Each structure stands twice: as structure tokens, then as C-alpha cells.
């Protein structure tokens with residue numbers, strides 16, 4: 231197991247390229263199950279989550295070829311040879327559950343392991359199951375697995391989600407594209423990841439209206455065909471690296487970034503005193519190293535609200551602000567695990583339930599800290615960039631799940647950061 235060592239305190243200047251979006255890429259890969267023709271995906275991020283999902287898809291009979299060191303992939307599900315998504319893989323990667331909708335759409339049957347608990351919350355899958363039941367699937371939960379089948383195939387249905395779920399929207403969408411008749415999905419996720427999945431499905435021949443709004447109408451078609459699709463830019467990686475110069479001072483251009491995909495974050499950062507400019511090639515984020523950012527309150531919400539996946543990074547920034555910021559987490563019930571680690575670095579944070587009150591300090595101080603999940607890990611690296619002295623982040627395998635080349639990208643803008651093997 232590796233550790234990352236950061237020697238903080240200096241400003242960051244330069245450019246960081248932003249990769250393709252993890253949470254889009256994983257769903258696009260699952261969509262390959264819907265056709266017997268090859269699906270070519272470009273602008274793919276090189277991440278351990280992508281490799282884990284590749285292993286799962288291969289176990290179902292999908293042939294996966296990686297080109298350009300993994301930046302492009304060709305997925306060919308000519309035949310689905312196995313309809314069971316095994317616990318050994320699903321427990322490592324919850325997004326594996328996104329094979330459920332495509333498998334039901336294509337085969338009318340699937341056995342998928344329940345993903346189990348997660349560090350950030352209970353993360354139930356009841357909405358995934360009830361939406362497939364509404365389309366005619368019979369579901370039986372046995373020995374930790376969902377056994378689902380729809381004799382004669384799925385049928386279109388009208389489904390209103392009680393609250394927004396990204397994963398349930400995507401599973402229902404993928405199941406509906408090959409169902410008989412029309413499916414109306416109400417109160418769906420409007421996340422760019424979900425919209426890009428819908429676009430890819432349309433390029434494969436699906437008939438979908440309303441992607442990006444809260445209602446989608448899907449008219450089932452007999453078959454989908456192959457396509458070539460470019461994965462969108464990762465708005466969470468973009469937002470993360472926007473916070474880097476904001477926390478250290480300096481000026482960094484995030485190549486490939488646009489304001490539209492991070493508008494809720496950009497608005498809050500500007501309120502905090504950070505300058506953000508859109509250029510022809512990306513977004514430039516600037517903060518004078520001689521000033522401090524101001525505290526701003528943040529409440530997480532489904533898109534276009536403030537993303538839960540940027541809450542930990544925003545908390546790190548608020549640790550260095552003037553005043554007290556109130557951060558409210560409304561999506562997951564246990565997503566403040568980074569707070570005790572930030573406190574080890576001198577931060578002042580009080581958490582009660584789903585609310586964290588963060589009072590800024592003049593300087594964070596480096597310390598050994600432990601990563602607990604993907605976004606928590608990167609918030610500790612951001613804090614380390616701003617802290618005086620050495621921060622040692624252990625359990626960095628969490629980072630490899632969702633961030634490409636962290637050390638290379640941060641060194642490129644002047645950070646003193648290294649990755650070493652843990653003894």
C-alpha cells in the first residue's frame with residue numbers, strides 16, 4: 231500500500247488537464263451490454279474502478295479491448311455468456327450494480343449481487359428494484375443476490391421516483407430502452423453523467439426524450455446497435471483541481487473545463503473571493519496568496535445543486551477561510567469522515583448529524599492522516615497542499631479509484647508531492 235507525502239505551503243501555478251468522467255465512464259461501459267455490436271468509448275479515464283468494471287464485464291462475456299493506454303475502449307457483447315454479477319466484484323465497486331438494468335433490457339434476466347454497505351452511507355438499491363418491478367420484472371432476494379426475470383421481456387411503465395437517485399435513474403433508463411412500449415420516468419437525475427449516458431444510448435439507436443430535464447420518455451426499440459461515443463469531462467475532478475489554487479493561492483488553468491458543469495461550485499468559490507475565468511481552452515482559477523478566502527455556506531443537492539462529491543474538498547477550503555462556514559450534507563448520511571482527519575491538521579470543525587460548522591484557521595499544519603473514501607482522500611491532499619510542513623496520506627488506493635495521475639498533475643503546477651511505498 232502506498233502513501234502520498236505532501237509538503238505544503240506554496241502557491242500553485244500552471245495547467246492541469248482534466249480527464250474523462252469516472253461516473254460517466256462506468257455507466258457507458260455497462261451500456262455495452264445492450265447491443266451485440268461493438269461500443270467504442272473515447273476520452274476514458276485510466277482508473278482502478280474502470281479496471282474493476284472491466285473484469286466484471288469480461289466475466290459476463292464482454293470482450294474489452296483497451297487502446298491508447300486505456301484512453302479508448304472497445305466493448306463487444308456479441309453474446310452474454312453469464313448472467314451473474316458476482317459479489318467478489320460488486321462489493322469492490324458499487325457501480326457494478328449498473329449492469330442490472332442493461333442485463334434485464336437485453337436478456338430479461340439477471341442475477342446481481344447486492345452491493346452491501348458503504349463508508350459514506352447505507353446506499354440502498356430499493357429504487358433500482360422497484361422501477362424494474364414496475365416494468366414487469368419478478369424479483370427475488372436470495373443469499374445476498376438479486377434474482378430477476380421478466381418472462382416475455384420488460385414492458386414500458388410510468389415510474390415516479392420519490393427522490394432523485396443517479397444510479398436508479400440510469401438502471402431504469404437502460405432497462406427501458408429495449409422494453410416493449412413507452413416508459414415515462416419522473417423525478418429523474420439530471421446529472422451530466424446521466425445525460426451523457428442517455429446521449430450514448432441515443433447514438434446506439436435508443437428513442438429517449440427529455441434527458442437533462444426531470445422527466446424522461448423512453449420509447450422501447452427492438453435492438454440497439456454499436457456506436458462511438460466520447461465520455462464527457464469529469465466535473466468532479468475539475469471541481470477538485472479548481473479548489474487546489476483556491477486553497478494554496480496562485481493561478482491554475484484547468485484544461486477542458488467549462489463553467490456550466492461546475493456552476494454551483496464556481497458561484498460559491500466566487501462568493502468566497504476566488505476569481506474564475508473561462509477561456510477557450512478551460513477555466514482559470516486564481517487566488518492572491520496574500521489574501522484568505524471568506525467562509526461560505528454550502529448545502530449539497532442533486533444536479534444542478536452543489537455536488538456531494540465536492541463537499542469534502544470544499545470543507546478543506548473552508549478550513550482556511552476567514553469566518554465560519556456551515557456545510558450541510560443532504561445526499562449521504564455519513565459523509566464527514568474527512569472531518570476528524572482535517573482536525574488532526576489543525577482544522578476547527580464541529581459536526582452534528584448532517585451539518586458541519588467549519589471555522590477557518592490561519593494555517594493548517596501537516597500531519598499523518600488516513601484516507602477513508604475517494605473524495606475524503608483528495609480533500610486531505612488539498613489540505614496538505616495548504617498546510618505548513620509534511621502531510622502523509624495513507625490508504626491512497628481510494629484515490630486510484632477516481633483520480634488519474636494525482637502526483638504528476640500536482641507536480642506540474644509546482645506542488646511538492648511524492649508517492650512512496652508503505653512499509
Ligand code: EPZ
Nearest residue numbers: 253325353354355356357358394395396397398539561562
Ligand atoms: C452516484 O452514486 C455516484 N456514483 C456517487 O459518486 C455520487 O455521490 C452520487 O451518485 C450522488 O451524486 C456513481 O455514479 C458511480 P444515488 P449513486 O443513487 O447512484 C439513496 C463518488 O465519489 N438511495 O443518487 O449510488 C442513497 O443511499 C461517488 O464518485 C436509496 O435510498 O447515488 C443516497 O442517499 C460516491 N435507494 C441517495 O439515494 C436507492 O435505491 C442518492 O444516491 C438508491 C439510492
